[in-house]
Amino acid sequence: MKASELLLTRQSSPRLTTPAPTTEQLDFILNAAARVPDHGGLTPWEFIIAQDDGLTRLAEIFVSAAKKSQADEALIEKAEKMPFRAPLVITVVAKTQTHSKVPIIEQHIAAGCATMAMQQAVFSLGLGAVWRSGDFAFDRNVHQDLGLHDNDQIVGFLYIGTPTVTAPIKSLKEGRQFARFL
Numbered sequence: 757m758k759a760s761e762l763l764l765t766r767q768s769s770p771r772l773t774t775p776a777p778t779t780e781q782l783d784f785i786l787n788a789a790a791r792v793p794d795h796g797g798l799t800p801w802e803f804i805i806a807q808d809d810g811l812t813r814l815a816e817i818f819v820s821a822a823k824k825s826q827a828d829e830a831l832i833e834k835a836e837k838m839p840f841r842a843p844l845v846i847t848v849v850a851k852t853q854t855h856s857k858v859p860i861i862e863q864h865i866a867a868g869c870a871t872m873a874m875q876q877a878v879f880s881l882g883l884g885a886v887w888r889s890g891d892f893a894f895d896r897n898v899h900q901d902l903g904l905h906d907n908d909q910i911v912g913f914l915y916i917g918t919p920t921v922t923a924p925i926k927s928l929k930e931g932r933q934f935a936r937f938l
């Protein structure tokens with residue numbers, strides 16, 4: 757796929773199934789993530805990969821967090837199914853540090869760029885992905901069970917797999933409507 761086509765047609769695929777990316781494809785996806793702009797070279801990110809048993813572990817973490825927050829039965833049931841909406845889920849964590857030149861927000865942005873780069877890499881492979889967050893991204897119990905530290909923040913769960921349907925490419929939003937010249 758040409759870069760221009762990727763940039764102008766990328767879109768999310770909310771409905772995903774097997775096959776997941778191969779090992780080589782996963783390496784390509786992770787390498788694309790590590791290629792993003794990174795002020796100070798802090799590499800302020802971590803990618804926690806869940807597939808197979810890992811999806812079950814992620815589901816257990818979501819269910820445990822839902823129970824601890826007194827969620828109702830329906831939400832607990834939903835939490836248990838969430839990770840299985842794709843054969844591969846990458847939890848993207850911004851791992852931030854106090855730095856004299858790189859504010860925390862820039863480290864969050866870099867982790868967000870990494871998420872976007874992974875989605876684009878997935879798309880370029882003819883696979884699909886959707887970036888989700890939701891309450892669990894901000895839930896301290898989820899953070900603890902994933903082994904995160906106080907300064908860490910989940911910027912998203914990137915669900916990756918093969919789209920169940922070939923969705924038509926959505927029409928382009930003209931970028932100029934959001935631009936102004938000084």
Ligand SMILES: Cc1cc2nc3c(=O)[nH]c(=O)nc-3n(C[C@H](O)[C@H](O)[C@H](O)COP(=O)(O)O)c2cc1C
Nearest residue numbers: 766767768769770868886887888889890911912926
């Ligand atoms: C930080 C972030 C968090 C998001 N969280 C969710 C989410 O929890 N659920 C959801 O349906 N979409 C979420 N989205 C939006 C989707 O990833 C997607 O971009 C949106 O549905 C528009 O589709 P498109 O990517 O095909 O334009 C999130 C996007 C971003 C950037």
